[in-house]
Amino acid sequence: MNKDFLYDEIANGIASQIRNGVLKTGDRLPSVRMLCQEHGIGMNTAKRVFLELEAQSLIDSKPQSGYFVSRQRHRELPLPDVSRPSLTANDDEPSELVSKVYANMGNKELTLFSIGAPSGDLLPLVKLKKEIIQATRELGEGGTAYEPLEGNLKLRQLIAVRSLAWGGNLHENDLITTAGGVNALSFCMMALGKPGDTIAMESPCYPGILQLALSLGLKVLELPTHPATGIDIEALKNAIPKINLCLLIPNFNTPLGSCMPEEHKREVVALLARHQIPLIEDDVYGDLYFGSQRPRCCKSFDQEGNVLWCSSISKTLAPGYRVGWIAPGKYKEKILKLKLVHSISSVSIVHEAVANFLKTGKYEQHLRLLRRTLQNNYENYVRAIAEYFPEGTKTSRPQGGLALWVEFSKDIDTAKLYELAIKQQISIAPGRMFTLQDQFGNCMRLCIGLPWSEKLNLKLKQLGSLAKTHYVSG
Known part of the structure; x- marks a missing residue:
């Protein structure tokens, strides 16, 4: 071994x-x-x-x-509350807040707790650069030619092999490559929904997915979600007559970090198949598990091709490379037609380089180190929060991923806290960003994908002091 x-x-x-x-x-x-x-x-x-x-x-x-x-372990903070969104579709998008927060992306002057991607300091940048150079040399015509519509064959073969780790048993012909994870989700929503249709999602949910759904004219039905086990299945059952499709992030979703138990995944897949409602599964965080084994995907329980499994390397290896994929099941032809119309081909050199990185085993080596770092970060964040944040603060307990969900008392407005923090060169993601309803105003998401340091500890201390001041002053 x-x-x-x-x-x-x-x-x-x-x-x-x-x-x-x-x-x-x-x-x-x-x-x-x-x-x-x-x-x-x-x-x-x-x-x-x-x-x-x-x-x-x-x-x-x-x-x-x-x-x-150790006797110095952090005291365990209580879990955030189970979300209780209104069970009617909403479209109250906090677009100004979302735009303000994401405008900070790439700003080296800020401590970016707000951006849910691993820091470049945690990525194998030198090794990736070498793979890009090598791919340019190896590809016919220097990588300037179009790829097959399905995408890079080597990459699809390696993704298929990796699917065995979560029970996928995919074949290369089951997969289509895309320009990142959001592009994959976009193709799925366009293929399966039409303006006016209703899509069910977890609440809270990643802002990019909410914005994407609204841009396509879909109505969003947010469902109650437990911070540890994910979506409330009874609520999903009750919503069946109202919805046309469903999108879930079962493994370490953002912002809660919840992971659906296997029996819940099996039940959700069977329920939606029975009612012929497609399930779009966003699995971009599945490889970032803290335990000894990767969790299974909903796709592994799919007997009818009703689950469209989407993933990418954006949260694990190279956010800017925009390498993603879909295993669309019985909807493959619809997705291929959309890819032909919208992009024709993936970026040959980048997809070849990523395929080579996977083939050499470098990706697994990198993942082992990244998972260990993220788990350590989680422990350090929670210890700092327990020490520096206001009494009554609650935090999620993710078993993987990049997100930590923090819930304050109702007296603290995290949109206002954001304004205070940004003046101190700290950017957070207020909870209101993760919903289309008037909720989560006292919550925030912190990204744990930053390299831990004494400076980061001081920034959390500073953030805690600002929250306490905001709590006192209102």
């Missing part, structure tokens, strides 16, 4: 036991020598496990005594 994989597996296993209360504060951990004997690993690997757990503030070392579960 790969040493890095084994090290990850052991560290994650112990971390999980600590977080779940199996190992309690003050408990002594096995010695380095005992860990070596139990797992058949070398001394250096065992020491790396303990160093990793120390970095997460989960354990403390005591000279001559060994390692113990």
Whole structure:
């Protein structure tokens, strides 16, 4: 077994036991020598496990005594409330607020808690640059020719192979490449809906998806969503007569970070198939799991081709490359016609470079490091929030992804908090951005995809102080 994989597996296993209360504060951990004997690993690997757990503030070392579960762990904050949106379609888009926040994208002067993508500091930029150069050399005509309409064959083959990890068992011919994840979702909505149709979604939901639906003339029905387990299935059942299609982010959705249990996914797929309502599955965060195993997708339970599985590398590898894909099931011909009309071909060089990056195993190496970094970040964020934010603050407990949802008391308006924070070079994503209704005004999303540092800790402290001041002053 790969040493890095084994090290990850052991560290994650112990971390999980600590977080779940199996190992309690003050408990002594096995010695380095005992860990070596139990797992058949070398001394250096065992020491790396303990160093990793120390970095997460989960354990403390005591000279001559060994390692113990830390007494300095953050206190667990309560979960945000289950959302309770109005069960009628709405179109009250907070366009001014969304535009204001996303205008900050790329601003190096700001601490961008607001942008839900990994920082370039966490990406293998040098390796990607080499792959671009290599793809230019290898492709016929230097990559200037059109690709097949379905997209780069090598990329589709590798995505199909990777689908085995979540039960997809896809074939290269099941896939169509796109210019990023939003482009994939756009093709799906255009193919399946017409102006006036109603699309069901989680609430809260990613602003880009809400804006996309409205731009296509669709009505959006937001459904109650639990911060840990995702959409309320009973609410979805009751909404069936009202909806024409459904779009869900089952794995580590933004902004809640919720992950639907397998039995919920199976039930949702069967329910929608029974009523012939297409399900668009946005799975851009599925590879960013914190545990030992990637969660399954709704597509893995699809027996009738009714699920359109969409994903991309925008949240894992290269946001600006715009490489995405769809496994559209029985709707493949509709999607191909739209791609022909709207884009004809994907960007040959970039898609070839990404395919080569996947083929060499570099992508898996990068993902292992990125997942570990994001999990550490989550722990650091929550610890800082518990220490610096106002009493009564609630946070989500994502098991993967890039988002942390923060809920304040009703006295705090995060749109106003944004205005205070931006003056201190801090950008947040107010909760009102993630809905078409008058809700989540006391919530915000923080991106955990920034490299952790003392400066970042101070920015969270500063943000907490601003929230406390706002709470007092109103």
